[in-house]
Amino acid sequence: MERKPVREAVGMILCHDVTQIIPGEVKGRAFKKGHTITQEDIPVLLSLGKDNIYVWENDETMTHENDAAEVLREIAAGEGLEFTEVREGKINFIASEDGLLKINKEMLFKLNCYDDIVLTTFHNNAPVKKGDIVAGTRIVPLVIKTEKLDEVRKNINDKIVSIKPFNKMKVAVVTTGSEVFHGRIKDAFGPVIREKFQEYGSEVINQVKVPDDEEKIVQAVNDGLKSEADIVVCTGGMSVDPDDLTPSAIRECASEVIKYGAPVLPGSMLLVAYSGKKVILGLPGCVMYFKRSVFDLVLPRILAREKIEKMDIIKLAHGGLCMRCDVCVYPKCSFGKGE
Numbered sequence: 001m002e003r004k005p006v007r008e009a010v011g012m013i014l015c016h017d018v019t020q021i022i023p024g025e026v027k028g029r030a031f032k033k034g035h036t037i038t039q040e041d042i043p044v045l046l047s048l049g050k051d052n053i054y055v056w057e058n059d060e061t062m063t064h065e066n067d068a069a070e071v072l073r074e075i076a077a078g079e080g081l082e083f084t085e086v087r088e089g090k091i092n093f094i095a096s097e098d099g100l101l102k103i104n105k106e107m108l109f110k111l112n113c114y115d116d117i118v119l120t121t122f123h124n125n126a127p128v129k130k131g132d133i134v135a136g137t138r139i140v141p142l143v144i145k146t147e148k149l150d151e152v153r154k155n156i157n158d159k160i161v162s163i164k165p166f167n168k169m170k171v172a173v174v175t176t177g178s179e180v181f182h183g184r185i186k187d188a189f190g191p192v193i194r195e196k197f198q199e200y201g202s203e204v205i206n207q208v209k210v211p212d213d214e215e216k217i218v219q220a221v222n223d224g225l226k227s228e229a230d231i232v233v234c235t236g237g238m239s240v241d242p243d244d245l246t247p248s249a250i251r252e253c254a255s256e257v258i259k260y261g262a263p264v265l266p267g268s269m270l271l272v273a274y275s276g277k278k279v280i281l282g283l284p285g286c287v288m289y290f291k292r293s294v295f296d297l298v299l300p301r302i303l304a305r306e307k308i309e310k311m312d313i314i315k316l317a318h319g320g321l322c323m324r325c326d327v328c329v330y331p332k333c334s335f336g337k338g339e
């Protein structure tokens, strides 16, 4: 910071607000901290009684907060984003499409290790909608050493924030349960699944009902796998009753069972498996009953074509407890965000 005669300050950056007071009429900010002084500003500043001001010299060695924010945007922003105009040194990252938010946490923390630099984000793996704010970046002081920004550019060599778009997938549903098959009760699970997939632009193309008979469940799952469906979803019979045959039927059809059981409530009896690239899900009854459950945590990742691994499910343990809020605002809450 340097004290300068106003007449010599063109092109330099004001380090403090300049207040204008006209008694009985105006009291307000005439110039804002961070403003780059122009030729036209000189008479105005002089009329406000400012013969000298504190400035940063706008030279190559220092970068102004607005320019620094642009540099940080370039360093951190990957696919699927648009940006607000830089304002008061800050840029917000906005989702340019519906998709899965990906945050490279290692790089995020590395970037924030630099004093004076801030990049803050919404959670990794959150489903986001076009137009959502997903991150914000700025430097803390008004200016930063240019060589520091150059060093950041060199050391942060992976994008930090990006969005993977949701794919439109086709879904086959296998509804198990003799009570539903024989019409003793009306199917309430199918409509819930239909709606959840619709929320992400995917579509249930087929639903079959089968009784609690393992061979029939296996047949129905295999039919689903042979169809054009990308995902086969099984409901009913996921827990421990003698009639709960769905997990063993899925095992028989799958080339790989990722995990049966998830550290999430509601949703602990989830099963995730694959047959080649096709996904097989066994959904516990709570998915039908509760507004949000483990299904809402794995579905966005599946629709973004991420392969779910065992550790992905295990990591849900931290933050996998739904707080059953009076008004559900998922995904803008802690559920599934602890990883």
Ligand SMILES: Nc1nc2c(c(=O)[nH]1)N[C@H]1C(S)=C(S)[C@@H](COP(=O)(O)OP(=O)(O)OC[C@H]3O[C@@H](n4cnc5c(N)ncnc54)[C@H](O)[C@@H]3O)O[C@H]1N2
Pocket (backbone or CB within 6 Å): 175, 176, 177, 179, 180, 185, 186, 187, 188, 189, 190, 235, 236, 237, 238, 239, 240, 241, 244, 267, 268, 269, 283, 284, 285, 286, 287
């Ligand atoms: N001893 C244990 N019991 C239970 C456990 C456990 O760990 N140990 N887990 C509980 C949890 S958590 C859940 S969730 C449920 C899982 O239940 P299932 O997925 O096996 O569901 P069902 O037993 O087949 O059905 C439960 C209930 O829902 C009705 N249902 C099922 N499908 C439909 C449908 N398509 N439409 C309408 N209603 C349906 C069914 O008739 C039952 O009333 O297990 C706990 N138990």
Ligand code: MOO
Pocket (backbone or CB within 6 Å): 264, 265, 266, 267, 268, 269, 270, 284, 285, 286
């Ligand atoms: O799968 Mo139950 O899954 O936690 O209510």
